[in-house]
Amino acid sequence: MDEISCEVRFGRYGGRFVPETLVQPLVELAEAFERLRADPEFSGELSKLMRDFAGRPTPLYRAENLSRAIGRDVYLKREDLLHGGAHKINNTLGQGLLAKYMKKKRLIAETGAGQHGVATAIVGALLGFETEIYMGEVDIERQRMNVYRMELLGARVIPVRSGSRTLKDAINEALRDWAASYESTHYLLGTVAGPHPYPSIVREFQRVIGDETKSQILAEEKRLPDSIVACVGGGSNAMGIFTPFIEDDVRLIAVEAGGRGQGMGTHSAEHGASLAFGDPGVLHGAMTKILQDPYGQILESYSIAAGLDYPGVGPELAHLVETGRVETATAGDKTAIMGFKALSKLEGIIPALESAHAVGYAIEHPEMLGELSVINISGRGDKDLHTVIAYESV
């Protein structure tokens, strides 16, 4: 791994906009990460867990039926087959092990849909941490099943009643907890957002998706794909698969939640598309693109996919979009539902509603894909059946 991967800033984005109390814990985390990623014992232990516990490598599957339907060669990167059902485990195993080497006793995390909370709870159980998950009250109502899963795995779910009582408030609450508990506690942030060094740490633990994809596609096709499509909430599965291809001649397409439309109201937006419609600003410790009102109050976002329902985005993605390296696109609820059903029927794979945004986009825009494309299937869709049933019934 190269040395500059733990950068503080990505162009005008990134940085560490946090209360003074959090500066020192973040400095210590960055130092530990730099030290441990070069430590063969740490890497060895992580690789073993990734293989034996999480189920890596995941297949790169040539989706014949989908390819025929849209007239392009399409491969699917099957992160949905990982333990826990999503790419989130790549990051929670990495950071969990980091926390263990840093001799922390307790993990805290935020969760929206509950996917990252579940992935953290799994690692908490595996590595013997006391685990507490902050979750907005609204999300707890929407995601009962995942709340039960986390509790079953031995984690405590703490309801967040402040602000909009969703993911962004859960992150606020986790940061507040950490400011008082950092000596014993690691804050296991779930995406490539937040203050330095989180965007770099999470990207490095997720880039295994892209590293595998690269060698798999070269083995199969003897060439790189023309495009890679990934959905974006905070951006961790997208940065994970994009990172090894940044220097290559491959179109990188980041699909955000188009939700119900382009509207932005007084306190909320109808979408989760911070890259496409946001403005520069500071949220959760980083300068990035955010959904905000004219005075700088953060708006609530919206998406049918809870994992894409976030008013910010990772700072490195904001930078890569600004330089033109990554292209943005949006897919609304309707497109996602179409993608969800199409992949289920065509390939026998039920994708997460988040991933279904990437699938739906690819189906609607085959002209953007080139001849050969890879879609990142970041997770599986079992968790979303009740949401889709509810959507169908209105």
Added chain:
Amino acid sequence: MNLSEVFRRCKPLIVYICAGDPSPDETVEIAERIVRAGADVLELGLPHSDPIADGPVIQAASQRAIAAGMNTDLYFDIASRIDGVPKVFMGYYNMVYRRGLDRFASDCKASGICGMIVPDLPVEESRPLREAASRHGIDLINMIAPNTPDKRILEIISLSSGFVYLVARSGVTGASADLQESTRHLIERVPPVIPRAVGFGVSRPEHAAELVRAGADGVIVGSACVDLIGRSELDQLEDLIRRMKRAMTEVSVKSAASIRQS
């Protein structure tokens, strides 16, 4: 009066309130009562949707204020209507950044604000705002926490004007029952080359007195006052401020007397 003058004259009691709580109309009157009760500096908060350095009391106040229609334009309007006390802005960086750093500093100046506290702006990120603030003669007040290493304390001090804000304990704002040993230690670790005001968790007259005794040059009280405002107990608010100020003055007078005796 600028902040250096304030600290030259006395050990100020600095009182935080959230502008717009419970409503923009009531803030000026609340501020006047606070000044009447003896506050030396008013720290006027601009409410933010995502106040990561604040505990439940100030979070709730921020939400009430935003729901009551508070915004940055109204903030400066309110600030310019509060007289007779040096005023300091307190608010999160995105609110400042969104308005434009220079415009924000200029609006501060125009409404009689002499300092800015931005709790999510550590020194390494603060240069652009520091430059804008200094163009308009406004002090950007930096914070120092119990876990700030000594070397960093010196760096922070070298980039500070007005005063430095010593965070009494880890975690977020909010009242607490007593002061920690680490607070006393922090005051000792920060060289007295610039006034050092201590805040976070200060809620009783005894705390204020203890901090002055421990060497603090000023005391900041927030959540305890905001809590009373939230419960519409404005007489008690005045009473608390009066008792805090008295407790601080008694310590100062006693220590001055003991210096004269020795």
